[in-house]
Amino acid sequence: xxxxxxxxxxxxxxxxxxxxxxxxxxxxxxxxxxxxxxxxxxxxxxxxxxxxxxxxxxxxxxxxxxxxxxxxxxxxxxxxxxxxxxxxxxxxxxxxxxxxxxxxxxxxxxxxxxxxxxxxxxxxxxxxxxxxxxxxxxxxxxxxxxxxxxxxxxxxxxxxxxxxxxxxxxxxxxxxxxxxxxxxxxxxxxxxxxxxxxxxxxxxxxxxxxxxxxxxxxxxxxxxxxxxxxxxxxxxxxxxxxxxxxxxxxxxxxxxxxxxxxxxxxxxxxxxxxxxxxxxxxxxxxxxxxxxxxxxxxxxxxxxxxxxxxxxxxxxxxxxxxxxxxxxxxxxxxxxxxxxxxxxxxxxxxxxxxxxxxxxxxxxxxxxxxxxx
Amino acid sequence: xxxxxxxxxxxxxxxxxxxxxxxxxxxxxxxxxxxxxxxxxxxxxxxxxxxxxxxxxxxxxxxxxxxxxxxxxxxxxxxxxxxxxxxxxxxxxxxxxxxxxxxxxxxxxxxxxxxxxxxxxxxxxxxxxxxxxxxxxxxxxxxxxxxxxxxxxxxxxxxxxxxxxxxxxxxxxxxxxxxxxxxxxxxxxxxxxxxxxxxxxxxxxxxxxxxxxxxxxxxxxxxxxxxxxxxxxxxxxxxxxxxxxxxxxxxxxxxxxxxxxxxxxxxxxxxxxxxxxxxxxxxxxxxxxxxxxxxxxxxxxxxxxxxxxxxxxxxxxxxxxxxxxxxxxxxxxxxxxxxxxxxxxx
Numbered sequence: 001x002x003x004x005x006x007x008x009x010x011x012x013x014x015x016x017x018x019x020x021x022x023x024x025x026x027x028x029x030x031x032x033x034x035x036x037x038x039x040x041x042x043x044x045x046x047x048x049x050x051x052x053x054x055x056x057x058x059x060x061x062x063x064x065x066x067x068x069x070x071x072x073x074x075x076x077x078x079x080x081x082x083x084x085x086x087x088x089x090x091x092x093x094x095x096x097x098x099x100x101x102x103x104x105x106x107x108x109x110x111x112x113x114x115x116x117x118x119x120x121x122x123x124x125x126x127x128x129x130x131x132x133x134x135x136x137x138x139x140x141x142x143x144x145x146x147x148x149x150x151x152x153x154x155x156x157x158x159x160x161x162x163x164x165x166x167x168x169x170x171x172x173x174x175x176x177x178x179x180x181x182x183x184x185x186x187x188x189x190x191x192x193x194x195x196x197x198x199x200x201x202x203x204x205x206x207x208x209x210x211x212x213x214x215x216x217x218x219x220x221x222x223x224x225x226x227x228x229x230x231x232x233x234x235x236x237x238x239x240x241x242x243x244x245x246x247x248x249x250x251x252x253x254x255x256x257x258x259x260x261x262x263x264x265x266x267x268x269x270x271x272x273x274x275x276x277x278x279x280x281x282x283x284x285x286x287x288x289x290x291x292x293x294x295x296x297x298x299x300x301x302x303x304x305x306x307x308x309x310x311x312x313x314x315x316x317x318x319x320x321x322x323x324x325x326x327x328x329x330x331x332x333x334x335x336x337x338x339x340x341x342x343x344x345x346x347x348x349x350x351x352x353x354x355x356x357x358x359x360x361x362x363x364x365x366x367x368x369x370x371x372x373x
Numbered sequence: 374x375x376x377x378x379x380x381x382x383x384x385x386x387x388x389x390x391x392x393x394x395x396x397x398x399x400x401x402x403x404x405x406x407x408x409x410x411x412x413x414x415x416x417x418x419x420x421x422x423x424x425x426x427x428x429x430x431x432x433x434x435x436x437x438x439x440x441x442x443x444x445x446x447x448x449x450x451x452x453x454x455x456x457x458x459x460x461x462x463x464x465x466x467x468x469x470x471x472x473x474x475x476x477x478x479x480x481x482x483x484x485x486x487x488x489x490x491x492x493x494x495x496x497x498x499x500x501x502x503x504x505x506x507x508x509x510x511x512x513x514x515x516x517x518x519x520x521x522x523x524x525x526x527x528x529x530x531x532x533x534x535x536x537x538x539x540x541x542x543x544x545x546x547x548x549x550x551x552x553x554x555x556x557x558x559x560x561x562x563x564x565x566x567x568x569x570x571x572x573x574x575x576x577x578x579x580x581x582x583x584x585x586x587x588x589x590x591x592x593x594x595x596x597x598x599x600x601x602x603x604x605x606x607x608x609x610x611x612x613x614x615x616x617x618x619x620x621x622x623x624x625x626x627x628x629x630x631x632x633x634x635x636x637x638x639x640x641x642x643x644x645x646x647x648x649x650x651x652x653x654x655x656x657x658x659x660x661x662x663x664x665x666x667x668x669x670x671x672x673x674x675x676x677x678x679x680x681x682x683x684x685x686x687x688x689x690x691x692x693x694x695x696x697x698x699x700x701x702x703x704x705x706x707x708x709x710x711x712x713x714x715x716x717x718x719x
Binding site: 038039040041042067069071072073075076078079080083087096267268269270271272273274276300301302303304306307309310311313314315325327 | 645648652654
């Protein structure tokens with residue numbers, strides 16, 4: 001899932017475990033997954049299953065994944081994947097990290113089984129180190145998102161970022177990590193780019209966590225929007241997600257803000273599983289911050305996002321913000337998405353009332369709310 | 374004595390599961406309950422216009438029924454937010470978000486009565502539900518609470534009456550298996566699916582009666598007692614956290630232990646999130662248990678002949694299985710009772 005592998009690998013290697021990183025999610029991963037997964041399952045399951053098969057080919061024998069207790073389907077991923085893998089003859093041992101049913105002790109025992117003789121202090125250090133990594137990577141990503149619409153040669157910032165990711169992955173302790181981060185930051189600051197002149201659009205990317213964080217799953221929507229001249233802000237960054245859900249908001253950072261779900265009323269007043277409520281909340285919050293538009297990305301048949309999708313026209317109308325919803329599944333084509341994003345960005349420029357420089361604050365007659373479904 | 378309101382209730386989704394509950398509830402509150410008519414093509418078309426294309430079929434039907442009720446003009450449209458009806462299990466996300474989805478649609482002409490029912494947590498959430506209903510309808514929380522208690526009792530009685538059928542069937546099949554002559558009971562078929570698919574005759578092309586007409590002994594999930602279902606799913610490696618998933622899984626597992634040859638017809642709706650996982654697991658379970666199954670996916674298409682053909686073929690297959698006593702029969706050969714022609718489907 002995007003750059004999550006860097007963080008998890010850092011965590012597990014800190015605990016002296018042998019980690020197999022499956023090849024980056026590709027067409028082959030998807031084909032493998034779609035072949036064995038149920039037809040109407042959501043895309044993340046298919047990709048996940050494909051990843052597991054590919055990891056098996058590289059010799060992995062245990063998988064660790066998060067779990068849940070509903071109502072989103074994600075809670076059953078581990079179970080279903082295990083059944084499917086068993087059926088096609090891959091015997092996997094699994095460790096599912098989920099809210100414990102029979103007390104914290106059971107949860108700790110499960111972890112103990114995984115880590116063996118490593119001390120608990122070491123575990124806490126490992127978690128802190130991994131979280132720190134996540135925060136730094138997200139800081140870099142925010143920089144990249146800002147540079148993308150302005151850079152002179154498209155793709156420079158991404159190249160620098162991908163390169164830096166490998167350096168960060170190699171960092172074994174805090175000093176090395178800081179050094180790798182500092183270097184990456186310097187390089188990004190020196191990417192040749194034009195000055196911000198008010199032509200850059202602000203687009204919020206909301207939706208389901210997997211499709212937001214994994215570029216392959218959303219057909220690189222984030223990058224495409226960047227190249228089309230929009231500064232993209234996602235509703236979910238991994239470090240924020242970790243902080244909010246695993247540490248219950250213990251750490252405060254520069255980017256910290258009120259969780260998006262508090263903005264969702266009166267449009268969506270109840271938790272609907274997954275990130276449905278966050279999507280709506282982020283839409284409302286972005287509108288208040290003066291964004292130009294919202295792009296929602298979700299896997300086809302994703303239940304919480306369908307709820308959000310149905311409600312978005314109302315949000316769009318009340319907040320005066322165009323919304324584009326893109327569903328992804330194994331039938332997706334790159335060009336289809338490109339065309340829709342281009343059209344959407346054109347529409348946003350038109351809505352600003354200008355194809356020239358300078359930002360118009362006043363709303364024109366063209367400033368009607370519109371939703372493309 | 375407060376005012377008497379007309380309260381509209383769409384005949385869709387969870388209506389089929391809790392019909393008795395809502396009828397008794399509003400009866401006790403001295404309100405008039407208006408339930409929309411049966412589903413037809415027009416309801417489906419109207420619903421499909423009002424909700425995202427990617428939503429599942431039952432939700433579209435729900436929007437169709439709601440639109441029809443709005444046209445009838447009751448005082449309130451009753452769309453409870455059913456988050457959970459038991460401890461540690463939820464309804465589907467779309468059911469939870471239903472009131473908000475409806476409120477977001479373009480025509481907002483009716484006041485919605487949308488109390489939340491959440492029994493998942495430590496504290497029983499029914500007090501909040503009664504407060505809200507009491508406040509909106511002006512009859513007080515206490516009266517609502519009394520009505521609720523009575524309604525729950527009625528619904529439970531109804532459920533128990535329904536659930537007798539499982540034992541009757543078990544009895545019958547045991548007799549049959551013991552070889553009593555003249556006690557031919559028909560092929561036992563489990564019609565598996567959400568209640569709103571099984572009972573909506575428009576949606577499922579009346580599969581229930583089709584099976585019955587062809588001499589099958591049909592069992593539906595709610596006809597399996599709830600205790601049996603709970604016991605059957607309690608041993609799963611991962612606890613099922615959807616109430617409706619539990620119903621399906623539990624019914625399938627209870628059915629599998631009935632004696633004799635049997636089959637399952639599984640109804641799913643296009644785009645159903647829960648079914649995509651649960652039914653996949655159930656079908657895998659049936660395969661391991663050696664129970665033949667037919668999975669019919671229902672969507673907006675209205676071609677009945679296709680469903681007929683599949684049911685006929687499935688039942689034929691069941692009969693050959695029974696008469697030949699073996700699995701994996703080819704689609705040609707002497708067991709068809711026609712030795713002169715052998716044909717295959719390319």
